[in-house]
Amino acid sequence: MTQTILVTGAAGLLGRAVCDRLRQDGQRVIATDLVASPSGSRAVLLADLTDIHRLHAITADGPLNGIVHCGAFSGPMVGIDNPYRLVSVNVMGTVNLLELARIRKCRRIVCCSSTSAYGPTPRAPVVPGPVPEDVALAPSSVYGATKAALEPLVAGYARQHGVDGVALRLSWIYGPGRTTDCVIRTMLTDALHGRITRLAWGQDFHRQFLHVDDAARALVLALQAPPLPRRVYTITGERYLTLGDLAGIVRDLLPGADIALEAGPDPLDDDQAQFDTAAAQRDLGFMPAISLEDGIRGYAEWLDARRDGAFA
Secondary structure, eight states, X not given: OOOEEEEESTTSHHHHHHHHHHHHTTOEEEEEEXXXXXXXXXXXXXXXXXXXHHHHHHTOSSOOOEEEEOOSOOSTTSSTTOHHHHHIIIIIHHHHHHHHHHHHTOSEXXXXXXXXXXXXXXXTTTSOSSBOTTSOOOOOSHHHHHHHHHHHHHHHXXXXXXXXXXXXXXOEEESTTOOSSOHHXXXXXXXXXXXXXXXXXXXXXXXXXXXXXXXXXXXXXXXXXXXXXXXXXXXXXXXXXXXXXXXXXXXXXXXXXXXXXXXXXXXXXXXXXXXXXXXXXXXXXXXXXXXXXHHHHHHHHHHHHTTTOOOO
């Protein structure tokens, strides 16, 4: 049965992928972002998340069955110089969508949280094995704090107002379409243009990447799942590797890549242990489908096609 789904952040990397997946499933999508793009059935409507009246206006024509909330400041490196706006969009924007879901009686709202909500994570023996969702959160950035804040709001609306909401803590997203700051993109574009990559950190720093198509699939699975026993799930690409390991993958793919990293953490990221994704596997049926090697290859091909050269 065709349903009407509101997708915020639809002009962005993840929002576009979610819209494409929903349309492929035969759903009607109301796509919104700060940038409008009139293009027939794939039009993106202008809407600021802090303008609740606009959100009601663009969804007033017919039923609203669900919301996938991808619209927000999208990482700890974004919005550093304007924390007030960051909080307004990421927190109050989420509240506005929860209100919309409450008033319109949506079946479910799915919100993008982030592994930045964890902050630096405890390691063994404090927490043996992978880090579960229920560990105490200690975000180290305003961005991470906004993501940590939206999760109890989702739970509160569920308990007090019956709004069926779920938040997915997504790890670092990469892949075709990402043009913003990303260490994978930096390594690939430097190699494709014959430039060297030098970072004063990262050789021994772990990170967990997630391909954009896997992230979009997880969000749609969460939207379509039967009643869920949890309000928060962690979603990663399963690989736990250092940026030095990542550089090795890029060198294998592009033998001319000249990459050198020094030891130490990313100054804008948290030191995090591997995350436990068993709950998402069990309740959502989610496992990443795209290996890091295949994902990086596809991203390299996408980037190379946009510099008018043949991929080698």
